[in-house]
Amino acid sequence: xxxxxxxxxxxxxxxxxxxxxxxxxxxxxxxxxxxxxxxxxxxxxxxxxxxxxxxxxxxxxxxxxxxxxxxxxxxxxxxxxxxxxxxxxxxxxxxxxxxxxxxxxxxxxxxxxxxxxxxxxxxxxxxxxxxxxxxxxxxxxxxxxxxxxxxxxxxxxxxxxxxxxxxxxxxxxxxxxxxxxxxxxxxxxxxxxxxxxxxxxxxxxxxxxxxxxxxxxxxxxxxxxxxxxxxxxxxxxxxxxxxxxxxxxxx
Amino acid sequence: xxxxxxxxxxxxxxxxxxxxxxxxxxxxxxxxxxxxxxxxxxxxxxxxxxxxxxxxxxxxxxxxxxxxxxxxxxxxxxxxxxxxxxxxxxxxxxxxxxxxxxxxxxxxxxxxxxxxxxxxxxxxxxxxxxxxxxxxxxxxxxxxxxxxxxxxxxxxxxxxxxxxxxxxxxxxxxxxxxxxxxxxxxxxxxxxxxxxxxxxxxxxxxxxxxxxxxxxxxxxxxxxxxxxxxxxxxxxxxxxxxxxxxxxxxxxxxxxxxxxxxxxxxxxxxxxxxxxxxxxxxxxxxxxxxxxxxxxxxxxxxxxxxxxxxxxxxxxxxxxxxxxxxxxxxxxxxxxxxxxxxxxxxxxxxxxxxxxxxxxxxxxxxxxxxxxxxxxxxxxxxxxxxxxxxxxx
Amino acid sequence: xxxxxxxxxxxxxxxxxxxxxxxxxxxxxxxxxxxxxxxxxxxxxxxxxxxxxxxxxxxxxxxxxxxxxxxxxxxxxxxxxxxxxxxxxxxxxxxxxxxxxxxxxxxxxxxxxxxxxxxxxxxxxxxxxxxxxxxxxxxxxxxxxxxxxxxxxxxxxxxxxxxxxxxxxxxxxxxxxxxxxxxxxxxxxxxxxxxxxxxxxxxxxxxxxxxxxxxxxxxxxxxxxxxxxxxxxxxxxxxxxxxxxxxxxxxxxxxxxxxxxxxxxxxxxxxxxxxxxxxxxxxxxxxxxxxxxxxxxxxxxxxxxxxxxxxxxxxxxxxxxxxxxxxxxxxx
Numbered sequence: 001x002x003x004x005x006x007x008x009x010x011x012x013x014x015x016x017x018x019x020x021x022x023x024x025x026x027x028x029x030x031x032x033x034x035x036x037x038x039x040x041x042x043x044x045x046x047x048x049x050x051x052x053x054x055x056x057x058x059x060x061x062x063x064x065x066x067x068x069x070x071x072x073x074x075x076x077x078x079x080x081x082x083x084x085x086x087x088x089x090x091x092x093x094x095x096x097x098x099x100x101x102x103x104x105x106x107x108x109x110x111x112x113x114x115x116x117x118x119x120x121x122x123x124x125x126x127x128x129x130x131x132x133x134x135x136x137x138x139x140x141x142x143x144x145x146x147x148x149x150x151x152x153x154x155x156x157x158x159x160x161x162x163x164x165x166x167x168x169x170x171x172x173x174x175x176x177x178x179x180x181x182x183x184x185x186x187x188x189x190x191x192x193x194x195x196x197x198x199x200x201x202x203x204x205x206x207x208x209x210x211x212x213x214x215x216x217x218x219x220x221x222x223x224x225x226x227x228x229x230x231x232x233x234x235x236x237x238x239x240x241x242x243x244x245x246x247x248x249x250x251x
Numbered sequence: 252x253x254x255x256x257x258x259x260x261x262x263x264x265x266x267x268x269x270x271x272x273x274x275x276x277x278x279x280x281x282x283x284x285x286x287x288x289x290x291x292x293x294x295x296x297x298x299x300x301x302x303x304x305x306x307x308x309x310x311x312x313x314x315x316x317x318x319x320x321x322x323x324x325x326x327x328x329x330x331x332x333x334x335x336x337x338x339x340x341x342x343x344x345x346x347x348x349x350x351x352x353x354x355x356x357x358x359x360x361x362x363x364x365x366x367x368x369x370x371x372x373x374x375x376x377x378x379x380x381x382x383x384x385x386x387x388x389x390x391x392x393x394x395x396x397x398x399x400x401x402x403x404x405x406x407x408x409x410x411x412x413x414x415x416x417x418x419x420x421x422x423x424x425x426x427x428x429x430x431x432x433x434x435x436x437x438x439x440x441x442x443x444x445x446x447x448x449x450x451x452x453x454x455x456x457x458x459x460x461x462x463x464x465x466x467x468x469x470x471x472x473x474x475x476x477x478x479x480x481x482x483x484x485x486x487x488x489x490x491x492x493x494x495x496x497x498x499x500x501x502x503x504x505x506x507x508x509x510x511x512x513x514x515x516x517x518x519x520x521x522x523x524x525x526x527x528x529x530x531x532x533x534x535x536x537x538x539x540x541x542x543x544x545x546x547x548x549x550x551x552x553x554x555x556x557x558x559x560x561x562x563x564x565x566x567x568x569x570x571x572x573x574x575x576x577x578x579x580x581x582x583x584x585x586x587x588x589x590x591x592x593x594x595x596x597x598x599x600x601x602x603x604x605x606x607x608x609x610x611x612x613x614x615x616x617x618x619x620x621x622x623x624x625x626x627x628x629x630x631x632x633x634x635x636x637x638x639x640x641x642x643x644x
Numbered sequence: 645x646x647x648x649x650x651x652x653x654x655x656x657x658x659x660x661x662x663x664x665x666x667x668x669x670x671x672x673x674x675x676x677x678x679x680x681x682x683x684x685x686x687x688x689x690x691x692x693x694x695x696x697x698x699x700x701x702x703x704x705x706x707x708x709x710x711x712x713x714x715x716x717x718x719x720x721x722x723x724x725x726x727x728x729x730x731x732x733x734x735x736x737x738x739x740x741x742x743x744x745x746x747x748x749x750x751x752x753x754x755x756x757x758x759x760x761x762x763x764x765x766x767x768x769x770x771x772x773x774x775x776x777x778x779x780x781x782x783x784x785x786x787x788x789x790x791x792x793x794x795x796x797x798x799x800x801x802x803x804x805x806x807x808x809x810x811x812x813x814x815x816x817x818x819x820x821x822x823x824x825x826x827x828x829x830x831x832x833x834x835x836x837x838x839x840x841x842x843x844x845x846x847x848x849x850x851x852x853x854x855x856x857x858x859x860x861x862x863x864x865x866x867x868x869x870x871x872x873x874x875x876x877x878x879x880x881x882x883x884x885x886x887x888x889x890x891x892x893x894x895x896x897x898x899x900x901x902x903x904x905x906x907x908x909x910x911x912x913x914x915x916x917x918x919x920x921x922x923x924x925x926x927x928x929x930x931x932x933x934x935x936x937x938x939x940x941x942x943x944x945x946x947x948x949x950x951x952x953x954x955x956x957x958x959x960x961x962x963x964x965x966x967x968x969x970x971x972x973x974x975x976x
Binding site: 053055082085086088089090092094096097098099100109110113114115142144145155158159162 | 872874875877878879880881882884885888892893896897900973974975
């Protein structure tokens with residue numbers, strides 16, 4: 001399978017008329033590839049991955065996900081967006097679990113409404129995913145009764161219930177207390193090992209080194225450098241890359 | 252690819268078209284060269300945007316067409332009645348002839364002084380006008396952060412004294428005008444402004460009392476707040492107008508204006524107290540703790556640390572209360588004080604020629620209130636934005 | 645060694661200064677109340693007004709324009725007050741329901757995709773919020789008095805609903821030997837049969853509903869905006885449609901933010917119904933006003949009004965607190 005599952009071609013995005021947040025992005029992601037996106041804040045990393053499941057529109061260029069073309073702003077194809085969102089799962093920095101529903105209901109909501117799966121099968125799927133992230137015993141609790149790390153693992157399980165082909169992670173551990181980061185990273189590492197296509201925005205460099213096939217370094221809206229993690233972390237080829245790494249890895 | 256992926260496996264060779272060192276088609280081989288920001292492509296003309304917003308979908312288009320039709324018909328009917336067929340001159344016969352077909356704005360031309368100033372003597376109308384202008388000006392500058400200095404308090408006291416002196420007269424050649432004759436717009440402004448101005452210190456005291464540790468004081472304040480907030484303003488006005496004369500020693504009968512003012516002040520203070528309490532609760536506990544470690548007493552803490560921060564956040568709430576009280580002053584008609592609505596009834600009921608044209612009078616007053624309240628709410632939003640700017644980094 | 649948790653030491657005495665302050669405050673307030681009461685009694689004696697609530701059992705001597713229960717002018721005052729209270733509830737309950745429906749539609753309309761719909765909803769809110777309610781009530785009453793046709797030329801809907809200067813006449817089910825419908829028929833200057841809603845009632849209802857709906861619209865809008873954006877983003881990224889997101893994720897959470905201020909608006913509507921005295925609708929305050937004018941018993945009547953509204957406010961607050969406890973997010 002040679003066709004990339006995600007393809008950005010000269011994609012540009014602006015906020016308003018002046019703020020050029022994504023500049024001439026060219027990127028191809030192969031099926032099963034694991035990519036970590038890093039860079040200083042404001043560099044457009046989150047915006048980049050949020051374009052993939054059409055949470056953010058873009059104004060020029062071409063973005064294709066799993067064979068569906070996501071059109072530019074005001075020319076989107078709603079059906080393409082629907083199809084793409086079923087194939088792409090997303091995990092947010094703030095977890096965004098639904099606080100008025102129990103953990104189990106959180107997981108069963110999308111399969112029953114979107115994939116039109118029966119309740120019994122949705123429940124089975126939900127319990128299976130909860131077991132996968134090792135949190136099955138909390139199924140009947142409510143999100144605000146769980147710790148941050150537990151909530152994030154539930155969020156990962158929720159995204160997995162739709163059996164997506166691509167998983168997007170937007171700084172999944174940035175809002176967690178340090179002692180809970182490991183449990184979430186462990187789950188993500190296991191997921192990576194099982195062949196999932198993953199794009200992950202994160203500051204966890206050890207995770208990137210261990211798991212990523214490719215690291216993208218972004219700054220001021222463009223992909224400044226990309227390559228295998230060892231190459232990037234030991235010998236960044238650009239000045240910006242070196243400056244960023246020295247700040248992040250210094251302590 | 253059937254081999255199972257494990258983490259220790261060798262990394263898959265990157266497909267050739269992704270080779271970072273060579274050229275991606277169309278991309279400069281100059282790694283690290285920065286792309287400078289450009290302007291976004293034009294978002295489409297106004298016509299295109301309107302078409303999208305109004306006719307974006309079949310349902311939306313149908314809705315737009317129906318609404319435009321209804322608006323067009325209503326707008327045309329009002330235009331015909333209110334402008335094209337209307338009588339503008341203060342001529343009662345013309346108005347009668349145009350009844351039902353056109354509006355009689357002549358009633359406004361004829362009676363506007365009566366409506367705006369009530370029964371105040373005709374030749375002295377410059378006095379309430381000047382007094383109102385002073386009051387409005389003072390209100391406006393009170394919202395500007397630059398003016399929140401000690402002299403503002405002094406200015407307020409001075410303006411209020413001048414206001415009463417001007418309206419009352421009785422010195423320096425100004426004819427004395429008893430309070431029963433005060434009416435119209437100056438009365439509305441005075442009741443609203445004075446009501447809030449007097450209620451504010453009372454509200455601060457009650458809010459502090461509500462948060463105190465002494466159970467007796469706390470219960471008293473809670474009782475006052477809940478009692479006043481639970482009953483309608485009319486009952487407070489009735490209480491003020493019927494009961495206050497009974498509450499004072501035999502023989503003393505306070506001014507109707509004074510009674511109503513006391514009623515409005517007590518009413519406004521209860522609502523303001525809740526707003527101030529919200530502001531006090533919004534000051535982080537850390538501020539009080541820091542003040543304590545610096546050795547400040549409770550009073551000093553409240554005065555220099557807590558209250559300034561709390562009051563800054565409640566300014567929007569106070570302005571909303573002012574707008575509400577401004578509208579509520581219309582209720583004093585029910586206790587026989589002739590503010591705008593009452594003055595209108597007075598002006599038209601007495602004059603059979605103009606009596607049929609009450610609706611035009613009501614529309615005139617509604618316009619005054621609408622413009623006044625809209626201006627105040629926009630002003631309050633502006634003040635709020637100013638305050639936010641002071642806080643955001 | 646692990647230190648076991650134990651009970652804290654007993655509270656120390658309250659400092660004497662605090663007790664002294666409280667005694668002083670209570671003494672001052674009690675003294676003030678006593679002085680006011682003394683003045684009141686003296687004044688009432690001087691004017692020859694008797695005190696006490698005994699007058700409630702005396703004959704009222706005035707008519708009330710419309711009533712849910714049987715009331716004649718020779719009935720006692722307490723029955724008059726009850727009639728007034730029922731009239732208040734009659735306009736408040738119907739008003740709350742209609743205002744909620746209109747307010748929710750307007751509030752949700754602020755988020756519509758159609759520019760015209762959004763603009764009209766905003767214009768409505770700005771217009772009706774910035775004009776005093778009393779003025780609106782007087783306008784509607786005047787329009788009805790002048791704009792509605794006389795009874796014989798009443799506008800009718802299928803001949804069973806009549807709208808005229810006598811009000812809105814609707815068919816009413818009547819139980820007499822079976823279930824019949826009493827249909828209104830125009831006879832001379834009045835309408836016979838059916839159930840008539842007087843022009844005063846209609847004016848008060850219309851004014852209250854249109855005014856309160858503007859405030860409810862803002863409450864609904866604030867509630868929807870209060871739900872964090874991340875919630876709808878998460879729902880959309882799971883593939884839910886906009887409508888499903890609204891129904892299953894946004895609205896349930898928005899309701900929790902909406903209910904408290906919404907109850908505040910319901911209370912406002914009930915309290916605002918007292919303005920009906922200006923158009924002659926005989927609700928509680930109007931009846932009390934007439935009673936004060938007839939008997940001079942200002943203190944008792946005002947006390948009755950305040951007591952009734954206090955009870956309504958406290959009941960509503962208690963109901964709302966119960967609702968809040970039930971739907972609060974379960975936290976640890």
